[in-house]
Amino acid sequence: PVKTEPQWPKTFGYGKTATQQEIAKLDIDVRPDGKGLPAGSGNVPNGAIIYANKCAACHAADGKEIKGVKLPGPPLVIGDGKTKTIGNYWPYATTLFDYVRRAMPYNAPGSLTNDEVYSLCAWLLNQNKITTASQVMNAHTLPQVKMPAQKLFIVDNRKGGPEVK
Amino acid sequence: PVKTEPQWPKTFGYGKTATQQEIAKLDIDVRPDGKGLPAGSGNVPNGAIIYANKCAACHAADGKEIKGVKLPGPPLVIGDGKTKTIGNYWPYATTLFDYVRRAMPYNAPGSLTNDEVYSLCAWLLNQNKITTASQVMNAHTLPQVKMPAQKLFIVDNRKGGPEVK
Amino acid sequence: ALATAILPVTSAFAKYVQIGVLTVPDPTKQPGPLPGKVGTRSPFEVPVKKPSDISSRSPLQDLYSTITPSDLHFERHHAGVPAIDPNQYELLIHGMVDRPMKFSLHDLKRFPSVTRTCFIECAGNFRTGKEDMTVQEILGLTSQSEWTGVMLSTLFRELRVDPKATWFLAEGGDAAVLTRSIPMHKAWDDAMIAYAQNGEAIRPEQGYPARLLLPGWEGNTNVKWLRRIEISDAPYFTREETSKYTYPVKDKIRMFSFEMDARSIITYPSFPQKVERGWIEIRGLAWSGRGKVIKVEVSTDAGKNWNEARLQGPVLEKAHTYFRYLWQWNGAETEIMSRVTDETGYTQPTLKQLIDARGKDIGGYHMNPVTAWRVKRDGSVLFKPEKH
Amino acid sequence: ALATAILPVTSAFAKYVQIGVLTVPDPTKQPGPLPGKVGTRSPFEVPVKKPSDISSRSPLQDLYSTITPSDLHFERHHAGVPAIDPNQYELLIHGMVDRPMKFSLHDLKRFPSVTRTCFIECAGNFRTGKEDMTVQEILGLTSQSEWTGVMLSTLFRELRVDPKATWFLAEGGDAAVLTRSIPMHKAWDDAMIAYAQNGEAIRPEQGYPARLLLPGWEGNTNVKWLRRIEISDAPYFTREETSKYTYPVKDKIRMFSFEMDARSIITYPSFPQKVERGWIEIRGLAWSGRGKVIKVEVSTDAGKNWNEARLQGPVLEKAHTYFRYLWQWNGAETEIMSRVTDETGYTQPTLKQLIDARGKDIGGYHMNPVTAWRVKRDGSVLFKPEKH
């Protein structure tokens, strides 16, 4: 008698439950609503020092594009030109914390403390003329920063089908 | 207006005509009816000498299987056992000329003269008790050798479809 | 020196190939290397990707069909290729689920598996500007493989995902720890976690030991070296979906532009190939991130007339589809080009149509214009770069 | 020493991988090698063919789907792999034709081209006798590629073949100058001359720069390194079709046995893999030289009951077809096996059926019996060799 394949079981039972500790070790993402931001804080003066030591070599001393020079990293601070930077293109400040903590400095990603990342955010946002020099950054203040470019962003409005959009 | 692919032309015109000389250089095959056999001839005594010099190292001095020994080449002469050899398995003598000329000796294929190949055929056929020691081999005689195994061969009689055959 | 530079010398091959000699005088007169453990390329065939610091491009003009050899699959990574020990590897799935879980590679391989052939294309896959550009240089950031793995929905079913979940975050285990937010519906539709490519373990450059595969969607969303998935009720607005992979559309910036619109290109004849007067089989690739290719048209008179090409079957969804069109070239200078139509009715646009739709400041993402080749009187073929 | 032995060290990779170290402590904390010209395998994945003096076998138990990576395609050659210069290469076609012709590789590539995916299998693809045999050892002389080339009929049309021709001889350019006689109808049906494999130039071990491809027919007839075709009104009875590739059928010897009968094998679980109690997805390959696979049945109780497996689509003619069947193993010792049915209605036979049909002295060619694996209580899987 020929039968066909059995129904899938409710669960295959492979894999293990992940503990909260195991999750916390990897769960480093930060959302615009602030979900994921850690304790700690940072300020502009500290940010300036950390930036000079750990970032300036690739992103220029003031973070601005240098005409005719190809730096190892992209410009981070709004300059004269139309180059896309944090100041004129980034919709959320939380992205800055998330990205810098996970991926920068390029040569030693994941090496910064949370306070260092908060300070770098404070400095970069201030350099981009979004926040003041005295603004402290922490889990409470960072999500409240209103980014100039946010209003420009729209979700994909292509609808599929024949239209070229 | 949307058209589809044009019809194929009568000829694409790629490639070149091959001359008879170019064909002759490569056309080394031999058919059971003798088509393809070259001029020249060979005999058993010469075959014995050539075999000893150029073949025996791999196929044994008498061409026969040696129990418990793995020779570099397969046995060529019918022995005591049921091992498939020229004497009990090959349907056409012309195959011997064709194969030895194109592929043997293994280490220097294509190095034998036509006379040498005819002599090797004479010796191998005689060793396999198919021809006499005085039988000369040439384009006329070789296709006439009647091989004992020929009657055993049938063309594929599977017909496709459900039958296991 | 020549031989050592270009020969893929295996130990078996090395015995027979003398330094500086690529062939033997007459291969019918000398036995060659015996069967080996791993095959080789002919020393006369040296297809290579074209690398920059951040990507390397498939040599599409040198390929003959729709499978990209795994070692020629395009690369785009943000912090190099991580060296991952498959025995240490774990995929964590957590967030809005009944039971957060981690899966070893062995676990992933035990689940019901699926195989599908589809393309991956980088959303930034367009370069132009010079006449002497190859297909590889213009749009070599797309390749195709036969992928095997487990449907993401199979895993999500195992964890019991909260029905209110609308997005998930996919995170890579490379030094960029790259993240993208993906709408949940893709997980229920056709998302896979792939651990095999073209029959064998996925290659390190393509995400070993496991990657996300989102057929038809921006290459960047197909997160490689996948280490974590977090199920959520909102997108994360990561750097790769805000600062990058977004593009100006008139006075706005479009983001979460997942599907790759339909596209095609003639790969033969193309620069730097040369053609001869007479019958030429024009060949190329067409694909769509929205489904099947249903038609490819070829023009051999600079777009005045269009002719339907043959499609190589089986035509698969979201897959590179090979097309061919027979053309009799009379030796006069002309322009040849292709355009594809997919099953949604979308026809590959001209650059002008794209600019009309999106504005002048069009950026470099999701650029899929019809691209033309100039066939010169001497049989040389040059790219026709268009201003934008 | 370990690393130098097993690492596919490219110059880019070498920079980052220290000798003796296969991974970095945490790949998220250290950038990896940049995009390269040619991809690599993970140092943890070392699939290899199993070579003897005359053949090497594909590691089918390590593969995940139907494409065999080109460097793992099985090899069978009679005098090694010839080193052929593609610029010197010519294919001569002569005999019963209006106009004998020779074609360069460039000429072959100009003709209308076709791509098809099919298996090749050596007619002598069966070994048995021990419990600790892998799929590779039992029947690793089959592999599958996506082949591209020109239909043989396209070339024959060009030369205008005499309608009275009934056979042609195909001859290789290797040191065996291997020849086989092929009935003309195969040329008009689906014979190809393939110059590309899995998207790139065909590999030397598979016939570079061009081979004959006779889908579904004995591997040996797919003459590699093809240098000459002679069109004739009779077969040649070459050594490869008389002394070899013939086999006893009762009191006769069967020759010109071209089609490969349908066959299947479970590749997972198989020796030396181990399984765990619970749900197991049984996986394997099925194929037929006579057309499409229409059904694969799996038995998990030593042949008492048979269950229909899922077939991975698209199911192609004369192609390896992947099948999967979900099984809940209760931990008791049992035997698992598969059998395929093709579109002609042929079902893969047992060894007993083959012996009944052909007699006891059955030889080693065209042996396609159902093969069983014993699953032991400890989860180990052993081949079940049957006497013949």
Ligand code: HEC
């Ligand atoms: C060794 C070079 C290097 C150093 C040091 C470095 N960066 Fe970067 N940075 C880069 C590169 C390269 C990129 C682009 C990466 C990519 O596109 O994937 C980048 C990207 C960025 C971006 C994203 C820019 C954008 O527009 O998307 C930010 C923000 C950034 N870096 C901040 C920092 C900070 C803060 C530091 C110091 C803690 C730092 N970088 C140190 C090389 C560097």
Ligand code: HEC
């Ligand atoms: C260096 C070893 C070597 C030498 C020398 C050699 N052979 Fe062989 N011979 C072989 C091998 C190996 C084969 C099997 C080749 C194959 O199966 O493809 C073979 C096969 C044959 C066969 C086919 C046997 C069969 O049953 O199909 C014949 C006939 C033959 N050799 C004749 C000769 C003759 C005549 C010479 C001398 C002129 C010769 N050989 C010299 C190694 C050798």
Ligand SMILES: [Ca+2]
């Ligand atoms: Ca989180």
Ligand SMILES: [Ca+2]
């Ligand atoms: Ca960049």
Ligand SMILES: [Ca+2]
């Ligand atoms: Ca002839």
Ligand SMILES: [Ca+2]
């Ligand atoms: Ca043999």
Ligand SMILES: [Ca+2]
């Ligand atoms: Ca669909």
Ligand SMILES: [Ca+2]
């Ligand atoms: Ca058919």
Ligand SMILES: [Co+2]
């Ligand atoms: Co990309």
Ligand SMILES: [Co+2]
């Ligand atoms: Co074979």
